Amino acid sequence: MGYKAKFKVWRGDASGGDLQDFTVEVNEGEVVLDVIHRLQATQAPDMAVRWNCKAGKCGSCSAEINGRPRLMCMTRMSVFAEDETVTVTPMRTFPVIRDLVTDVSYNYEKAREVPAFAPPEGVAPGEYRMQQVDVERSQEFRKCIECFLCQNTCHVVRDHEDNKANFSGPRFLMRIAELDMHPLDAHENRAQEAKTDHGLGFCNITKCCTEVCPEHIKITDNALIPMKERVADHYYDPILRLFKRSKK
């Protein structure tokens, strides 16, 4: 059975904006993105929204719904009471382009700063061999759809714009962890770079990134905390330091 829902949607651009009220039809089985599309079709044809797959896989439709960072296409209207006002705002951590669309360039810049997988010399693709346990470890991180909800939520950049220059955020610290744990990666300094170039020390393992990840990746437990341990080993393990010194 359909009903009329009350929506507040942020409209505006980089120069400013505010919440606009709408009353809009909702049908059984719909998600928030369906309702935004109905608003575009019936009341606000110029409303800007980024989306692509409507299946929780492209990572485009990230927004904040009643203050919680979520994918619009994976947020069922049935989670809200029929008389509840649903408020949709753009991700707060990134600059607004227009309405619900933000400029997520920060993330692509950080992605480019992570050195790529470095295969070992003399081993051709197809000859790589690794244990199943190592395959499974990186497969968890590979589920990432780059929705950037974790980046948007992390207080290190959400509340402190200045930190963006020195902090790559959970998604890219997880990428560094994935590569550092990869048994065939020959790039030597990932732990050191995580600390000096990507700001791992800013992370105080609050787990807020993990809580919003639509792929349920255990970002903090499986990537960030192990990476911190690897950094501690790199800098403070006396046996490892002795070993490294003997290699020089």
Ligand code: SF4
């Ligand atoms: S665990 Fe670290 S990266 Fe994740 S939200 Fe908290 S401070 Fe940010």
Ligand code: SF4
């Ligand atoms: S780790 Fe999760 S929340 Fe972060 S970008 Fe990937 S899928 Fe999105």
Ligand code: FES
């Ligand atoms: S539209 Fe692709 S994740 Fe929502």
